[in-house]
Amino acid sequence: MNTIGKNYRLTTFGESHGEALGGIIDGCPAGIELDFEQIQYELDRRKPGQSNIVTQRKESDTVKFLSGIFEGKTTGTSIGFIIPNENQKSKDYGHIEDVFRPSHADFTYQQKYGIRDHRGGGRSSARETANWIVGGAIAKQILKGIEINAYTSSVGDLFLEKPYQALDFSKVESNIVRCPDEEVAEQMITKIHEVRKAGDTIGGTVTCVLKNVQIGLGEPIFDKLHARLGQAMLGINAVKGFEYGSGFCGAKMKGSEHNDLFNEDGTTKSNLSGGIQGGISNGMDIYFRLAFKPVATIMQEQETINSKGEIVKMQGKGRHDPCVVPRAVPIVEALAAMVLLDFVLLDNSQNDSGLSF
Amino acid sequence: MNTIGKNYRLTTFGESHGEALGGIIDGCPAGIELDFEQIQYELDRRKPGQSNIVTQRKESDTVKFLSGIFEGKTTGTSIGFIIPNENQKSKDYGHIEDVFRPSHADFTYQQKYGIRDHRGGGRSSARETANWIVGGAIAKQILKGIEINAYTSSVGDLFLEKPYQALDFSKVESNIVRCPDEEVAEQMITKIHEVRKAGDTIGGTVTCVLKNVQIGLGEPIFDKLHARLGQAMLGINAVKGFEYGSGFCGAKMKGSEHNDLFNEDGTTKSNLSGGIQGGISNGMDIYFRLAFKPVATIMQEQETINSKGEIVKMQGKGRHDPCVVPRAVPIVEALAAMVLLDFVLLDNSQNDSGLSF
Amino acid sequence: MNTIGKNYRLTTFGESHGEALGGIIDGCPAGIELDFEQIQYELDRRKPGQSNIVTQRKESDTVKFLSGIFEGKTTGTSIGFIIPNENQKSKDYGHIEDVFRPSHADFTYQQKYGIRDHRGGGRSSARETANWIVGGAIAKQILKGIEINAYTSSVGDLFLEKPYQALDFSKVESNIVRCPDEEVAEQMITKIHEVRKAGDTIGGTVTCVLKNVQIGLGEPIFDKLHARLGQAMLGINAVKGFEYGSGFCGAKMKGSEHNDLFNEDGTTKSNLSGGIQGGISNGMDIYFRLAFKPVATIMQEQETINSKGEIVKMQGKGRHDPCVVPRAVPIVEALAAMVLLDFVLLDNSQNDSGLSF
Amino acid sequence: MNTIGKNYRLTTFGESHGEALGGIIDGCPAGIELDFEQIQYELDRRKPGQSNIVTQRKESDTVKFLSGIFEGKTTGTSIGFIIPNENQKSKDYGHIEDVFRPSHADFTYQQKYGIRDHRGGGRSSARETANWIVGGAIAKQILKGIEINAYTSSVGDLFLEKPYQALDFSKVESNIVRCPDEEVAEQMITKIHEVRKAGDTIGGTVTCVLKNVQIGLGEPIFDKLHARLGQAMLGINAVKGFEYGSGFCGAKMKGSEHNDLFNEDGTTKSNLSGGIQGGISNGMDIYFRLAFKPVATIMQEQETINSKGEIVKMQGKGRHDPCVVPRAVPIVEALAAMVLLDFVLLDNSQNDSGLSF
Secondary structure, three states, X not given: OOEEOXXXXXXXXXXXXXXXXXXXXXXXXXXXXXXXXXXXXXXXXXXXXXXXXXXXOOOOOOOEEOOOEEOOEEOOOOEEEEEEOOOOOHHHHHHHOOXXXXXXXXXXXXXXXXXXXXXXXXXXXXXXXXXXXXXXHHHHHHOOOOEEEEEEEEEOOEEOOOOXXXXXHHHHHHOOOOOOOHHHHHHHHHHHHHHHHOOOOEOEEEEEEEEOOOOOOOOOHHHOHHHHHHHHXXXXXXXXXXXXXXXXXXXXXXXXXXXXXXXXXXXXXXXXXXXXXXXXXXXXXXXXXXXXXXXXXXXXXXXXXXXXXXXXXXXXXXXXXXXXHHHHHHHHHHHHHHHHHHHHHHOOOOOOOOOOX | OOEEOOOOEEEEEOOOOOOEEEEEEXXXXXXXXXXXXXXXXXXXXXXXXXXXOOOOOOOOOOOEEOOOXXXXXXXXXXXXXXXXXOOOOHHHHHHHOOEEOOOOOHHHHHHXXXXXXXXXXXXXXXXXXXXXXXXXXXXXXHOXXXXXXXXXXXXXXXXXXXXXXXXXXHHHHHOOOOOOOHHHHHHHHHHHHHHHHOOOOEOEEEEEEEEOOOOOOOOOHHHOHHHHHHHHHHOOOOEEEEEEXXXXXXXXXXXXXXXXXXXXXXXXXXXXXXXXXXOEEOOOOEEEEEEEOOOOOOOOEEEEEEOOOOEEEEEOOOOOOOOOHHHHHHHHXXXXXXXXXXXXXXXXXXXXXXXXX | OOEEOOOOEEEEEOOOOOOEEEEEEEOOOOOOEOOHXXXXXXXXXXXXXXXXXXXXXXXXXXXXXXXXXXXXXXXXXXXXXXXXXXXXXXXHHHHHOOEEOOOOOHHHHHHHHOOOOOHHHHHHOHHHHHHHHHHHHHHHHHOOOOEEEEEEEEEOOEEOOOOHHHOOHHHHHHOOOOOOOHHHHHHHHHHHHHHHHOOOOEOEEEEEEEXXXXXXXXXXXXXXXXXXXXXXXXXXXXXXXXXXXXXXXXXXXXXXXXXXXXXXXXXXXXXXXXXXXXXXEOOOOEEEEEEEOOXXXXXXXXXXXXXXXXXXXXXXXXXXXXXXXXXXXXXXXXXXXXXXXXXXXXXXXXXXXXXXO | OOEEOOOOEEEEEOOOOOOEEEEEEEXXXXXXXXXXXXXXXXXXXXXXXXXXXXXOOOOOOOOEEOOOEEOOEEOOOOEEEEEEOOOOOHHHHHHHOOEEOOOOOHHHHHHHHOXXXXXXHHHHOHHHHHHHHHHHHHHHHHOOOOEEEEEEEEEOOEEOOOOHHHOXXXXXXXXXXXXXXXXXXXXXXXXXHHHHHOOOOEOEEEEEEEEOXXXXXXXXXXXXXXXXXXXXXXXXXXXXXXXXXXXXXXXXXXXXXXXXXXXXXXXXXXXXOOOEEOOEEOOOOEEEXXXXXXXXXXXXXXXXXXXXXXXXXXXXXXXXOOOOHHHHHHHHHHHHHHHHHHHHHHOOOOOOOOOOO
């Protein structure tokens, strides 16, 4: 429910306007020397107010560790942490106390629970993803050698057409939209500014590439590596689709075009499989793509209903993202890191594959 | 690993060429009077040899229940079942004993386990999905009132363009490709025949629609309803992508276009959300779409490697599907039924939503 | 690992001398109006320094809720809480930094993790049980009607011989040893004072009685009600044994003596079964008994080893309980409440048993 | 529910009088060459009819493996197996179709599920434990080096007084009651014969010793090694109590008597801890003891009720054990093996403890 993972497990709590968010990491190996600056760096990549194309809510998103770490190293026991909320403006949400915002979780939470913390969306707020960054930042530090890179691959109908192999991931952080192609990034930023000025929002996609993943991660049948990546990614607020390898394009192809032929060393000439075969990593790059819908809160007047079932007019207030994609990039990486580590810790692959190459 | 579900749980075993497949259903409510003919009907929809566009392996796929049922009713205890394999032609697979078929699980299984049952793909064979049909067919019988309909929505680049609302689901079974539009179905069947004659295979998509789902299914954060549906569907052999509601199209849209405005009764005027908001069902139709890659075994000569890392030539033998999509339709429905029932049994929604409409 | 329960789940963190303990409760039903004073009352029953027969460490053990509660009611989302540590005297533990205390977890933690927070036992400290009290106190409030009463039934070789039916549970809190028979309580208190003066510690037993438990809780085979109660109770620090109903005495009996004959209304004339048959509650009182070993830290000089494997002398410092049993009473109740609620939330019992009485 | 274990998982099904019992083992490592004779040997130790002090039901209890094994070796995929029921005499149970046997699960199953397979106790029958033997026999073969020995330590008030260190475990199988002391064994056998002649049954205890268990197994807090052993053992039919190390005797002791002082090599001079400290194995022998109540089915006339709530007379029929303890011995070992392997597969102990001895 509020837990992700089986071996490396993150359990979380927190509402947008409560006193703090936080979580507990269970199953973290002992003796890991943590780089706390790196953890904060990842939080900063996600935090609100980082640029003029994201929400202007101001939060330092400072994580405070309460247990599981002794003299800078993990002890193998559960790691508790909190991230205080600093800049709640709950009054911004007074206008929705009794109103259900269209395409939000307001209505379904009220129906399911009979009660909801309406302030900032309560538990349904994407503020929760700050917790995931903490879990993912620690996982990244344990997964030495594996490279995890996500980037913005489209905003609206503006697509970064280059394949990931042609990109320089070191440029992802060189612009505020997190697209590693400067020219396309400029266009995307302009697009988001236009949308925001119109009081509107826009969707987009994030692509993620995992390099140097060991062979053998993933479990047959129901815990295939891509199925677990998919579940994790579909849990991100606003995600409407997940594809890996050839994805939806692959559904148009023939077998003779789609098969990845082997080289003598077990690598493959093409990689439409996306680094996973039979649910198990094959050592090639793993890549996948996520669709994000446009943020539901727009600054235009819309009709909606209140708790009496009356049609009322409302207009977004508060501080919202015109496009979630730039801030989603580190979230995707964090989840990918946690899913990978979960499988690495389980790892039941044999040392001896019986292969002579 | 080999278990799906938390409350309604199916655990499975079986290889393509072993003596039998089978499974255990745990958490099935007591006192359900089972319709065994209906269970067999669902198995028949999936079974090989059912038409000339699917594999010609002959299996009756007869399920035998061993426990958990007394005088035709479920007893609340675990339901064990087996499906004997009848038509194994293991010699068909002698040629791959030492060879890794491209884009199959042969290589990854060997690497992970250091051993594999190469006959028919062993555990990685889609024959496993017969087990899922049993679990799903029982789930369907418990989920009275909920309608679950999947259908073939594309084969290669042939798309059924009509939205699901314009379709008559009763026609899905009226043709062998399981597309509810006769005209498009004809074209798809012709396409599959062409592909098969060329010794090739082709991909496609399946769309699934869930009607009359109660409000409140799905758990916030990591067990969102669509995330669990996604994980289940991504576990089907050959699936490369999952999208629900507006899906990847939604990523191109603006918030002002994408928001689903409410009617006074809490239903919505549009349904780009796909019946799920904040991970929780809102009572509208749930719909999603899956991409299937083309089957990897083709009847053309291909180069590949053997266990010594030598390049060798191989050609598909055995009996294989030129397109998995028609037989995938009942599998998608079965998994959807199991996921829904899993949430229904957990259901912690409040009876009193506090709403006055 | 650090989680108890499946439906009502408590995940915890915290070391004896860290900044705070805490936990996350997942699966708590929505709309429960919490009595915060009652929660604090339960914490006070466990807290150190409450009397002169327990450790003199001073902690207010004040719980602070961070999420999952809105306007005094549970919202159905995860409840995060922390309990700050106030009175750490870590210097008290400098003497054991490099020494393994006999019959403590020092040695096994060091061997398992290669690192340990030696201060106050770190994660192995019974201070963790404060977290359980919070989870249990909330569970108790949800389990309306079920009465949960634990009490001290022996200290060393001083036994409360009366059966639980002859006791007045309202007297448990009337003395500091938590034995509902005043006379025996006096003797127990005297015994504990003697032991403490001698720099020694002493074991004891706690008995717990659950009344008005609904029929049908517990799952056949591996999750029998008493097996889950047993696992929970055996997790309490210092517990060496668990028995329910007739327990170890039952092993000496004959079937003709041990069988509980029915009354016409389905109740039983005797209750050696302890309210559970076939792992499922039968509506009679559930009762069980726990053995606690004496606290390992004694104020006498003992020989032990250091991390170099050298024999060294050490003497207990810090503030320790001469007998854990009085403070264990509320802990046992808390765990019992959580286990019961876990089954209540799962509850898949049929409304119609088909019985005509 | 019907699953034990997290990493090495056994899920089971089957009723006493159904067509077959069976199970699925998930998480078994790949490449293990199985000794099938040894598996059958363990089944024979448990099977009915093996001597004149156990039930005379005749079952060969032959296990048939259906998957997960290829050319005699485990493949890492799920192992499915069945054990056909051969000697059901369901008519023996016609007399209890409408009657609830005292101290059985008949009443609670009917109340919980509203339906029950009354034949032979259905799912509540100890026949289920044959499945556990299979899971345990395979686990034993993987746990090379660890010695697991259980034995009958009391029947009624006849106790084997010798400590386990004074026993020769190779003699456990030399007599039908499975007590390694010939003299006491004789007395126990005589006692059981007397009880059976009187149409009665009798309880007893089983002690189990685990030698050469590696240091570091067990997880802090809720999955302590002894807590998981306790849960497993309390799941055995008729078990009423579990104690390890000093157990209930330890509750009478003082800390100065109870502490296990260290030797220079990290072993301890005494072992009242029972090989587990802080929930984690310390390398010393692990030992525990179980209380079994007398079998509820006696061959004397008893009063009970039927489904109309009427008092009726009944007398046990069918073939029942006068004392379950001899047949429980291999069951205890099987469960112990599965629990140990579950932790071994998880094993997250560090290779470097930082200790210099």
